[in-house]
Amino acid sequence: MILVELQKLVQRPRTWVSFALLCGLPVLVAVLLAVTRIGPEPGEQPAFLSAVLSNGVLFPAAALAIVLPLFLPVAVAVVGGDAIAGEAGTGTLRTLLLRPVGRTRLLVAKLVAMVAFVLTAVVLVVATSLVAGLTLFPAQPAEITSVSGVALSPQQLALRIVAAMLYVAVSMLGVGAIALFLSTLTDSPLAAALGALAALVTSQVLVTLDAAGSVRPYLPTRYWLAWIDLFRDPILWRDIERGLAIQAIYVAVFLGVAWANFATKDIKS
Amino acid sequence: MIETARLTKHYGAQVVVNDVDLTVGEGQRYGLLGPNGSGKTTLIRMLLGLVYPTRGEITVMGAPVPGRVASVLPQVGALVEGPGAYPHLSGRRNLALLDAAGPGGPRRSRRARVEEALERVGLQGLDRRPVKAFSLGMRQRLGLAAALLRGPRLLVLDEPTNGLDPQGIREIRDLLAELNAAGTTVLLSSHLLPEVELLCSHIGVIDRGRLVLQSDLERLRVPTGRVVVTTPDADRAGAMLDGRVEHRGGDRLVVRDSEPALLNRRLVEAGVRVTELVVERRSLEDVILEVTRPGADRVDRVDGRR
Numbered sequence: 410m411i412l413v414e415l416q417k418l419v420q421r422p423r424t425w426v427s428f429a430l431l432c433g434l435p436v437l438v439a440v441l442l443a444v445t446r447i448g449p450e451p452g453e454q455p456a457f458l459s460a461v462l463s464n465g466v467l468f469p470a471a472a473l474a475i476v477l478p479l480f481l482p483v484a485v486a487v488v489g490g491d492a493i494a495g496e497a498g499t500g501t502l503r504t505l506l507l508r509p510v511g512r513t514r515l516l517v518a519k520l521v522a523m524v525a526f527v528l529t530a531v532v533l534v535v536a537t538s539l540v541a542g543l544t545l546f547p548a549q550p551a552e553i554t555s556v557s558g559v560a561l562s563p564q565q566l567a568l569r570i571v572a573a574m575l576y577v578a579v580s581m582l583g584v585g586a587i588a589l590f591l592s593t594l595t596d597s598p599l600a601a602a603l604g605a606l607a608a609l610v611t612s613q614v615l616v617t618l619d620a621a622g623s624v625r626p627y628l629p630t631r632y633w634l635a636w637i638d639l640f641r642d643p644i645l646w647r648d649i650e651r652g653l654a655i656q657a658i659y660v661a662v663f664l665g666v667a668w669a670n671f672a673t674k675d676i677k678s
Numbered sequence: 679m680i681e682t683a684r685l686t687k688h689y690g691a692q693v694v695v696n697d698v699d700l701t702v703g704e705g706q707r708y709g710l711l712g713p714n715g716s717g718k719t720t721l722i723r724m725l726l727g728l729v730y731p732t733r734g735e736i737t738v739m740g741a742p743v744p745g746r747v748a749s750v751l752p753q754v755g756a757l758v759e760g761p762g763a764y765p766h767l768s769g770r771r772n773l774a775l776l777d778a779a780g781p782g783g784p785r786r787s788r789r790a791r792v793e794e795a796l797e798r799v800g801l802q803g804l805d806r807r808p809v810k811a812f813s814l815g816m817r818q819r820l821g822l823a824a825a826l827l828r829g830p831r832l833l834v835l836d837e838p839t840n841g842l843d844p845q846g847i848r849e850i851r852d853l854l855a856e857l858n859a860a861g862t863t864v865l866l867s868s869h870l871l872p873e874v875e876l877l878c879s880h881i882g883v884i885d886r887g888r889l890v891l892q893s894d895l896e897r898l899r900v901p902t903g904r905v906v907v908t909t910p911d912a913d914r915a916g917a918m919l920d921g922r923v924e925h926r927g928g929d930r931l932v933v934r935d936s937e938p939a940l941l942n943r944r945l946v947e948a949g950v951r952v953t954e955l956v957v958e959r960r961s962l963e964d965v966i967l968e969v970t971r972p973g974a975d976r977v978d979r980v981d982g983r984r
Binding site: 416420422500501511673676 | 723726727728729730747748751752754756758759760761762763764765766767771775776778779780781821824
């Protein structure tokens, strides 16, 4: 069933459109930056962009910072929201369950497909932005400095970018689990995706609000940018660990309720 | 094959299926007949483990449902409320994905299974067109092919001829009869009486959630104890059979008589010319109208207020 889900993901034109858009945005930023040479001030968001003008090797990190806050979670919410509700909409949910595919198996397969989608998206974004960074900007692989100002070797940088990719992928799973849960509640993929996005936007707003300080540590997006700490020297693990823990909790809770709801639900679609 | 006991389903305060004791024997062609909204689809969904009953028990092929539905479904082919397919994929691709999704059947023979199912339902010439370009009838056939994919022992079909033209309905009927002759038990639901009458050996009539009639089809069509005689000498025949003629219209007489052969001899011996002599049987329609109330899609005024 997992293989079938992956095949369905690959055969879906929408998957490739979202990959293209995800990769296109950083490339567009790179082109604009290369043409105008107007970079943001150091320390401004998105992270790393100011350093890219002088060194293209850093552009993959900047690209992650560009797609992370909005674009990537939107794509994940759409995929997660479509998981069960989309099958219900096309009438294939009952066909699958009668095949028979166990409800738990189906849910697990959907989750695996979603994780595969996120990982592929992150890898593609980093790969295309590396190419864009190296062709559009001067590349100085030997002269990379970390955020803390200490020099990094190219090996160190590669390792840290891989770690950042994994962290970004894990960060998306919380939103994905919420979307998957909502997808078992409704027969409308749109409603499920929008619901997950509403949760995302709420979290993003509260993170910036000082009055929400007491709930801030528990918000799913609170530690999203903690992967930047991977580029410090020494690496600052505190927020990264907390971010991973928060995502694990969100995934466990929402997958749990998604499973409980889906396994006992009357399939009327 | 299928047995339910006091099966009941509530949706909130609404009772959709009410105390249904359904019995479908092996090898039967069972037609579940009922007006729209009578609970047919909910009943079928419960038999297949899609909807969980509020009360009551279901046994399919000896296994309790929904408890052990996973062990039953591999031998069941089902089409519930219209076929489901991924609209952007071709018909073949849809069937192959469905085949791969469940247990059993080696990968090597997948193609052969898909082709055989397509041929059975008359879609063997299918090209690479996506399902979204299909007509309703083609989708219906594809749904049937999906139900037949694994050579099931039991076929459960909800409104299988929806969207088909008369030619297609006939083809599907022949196909189902052929499968049944080869040993497949068929349970189908319909709101169309002729469809059930032409195919089924057994019938269950469901009305507002209750199974109001369940019977062998032959047993329903017993003679009414009346004989319809058509004769150009209607006046003479009427005089002769005085007192037993219940109705007369032109040269057609409805006579109360339980022995049509004797009646015929008496008429002929008396010199009455008989054009036609038929034992009157109750039509299935009469039987069903007797046990059901107006369809659930009809909304009558409760009181006489305007």
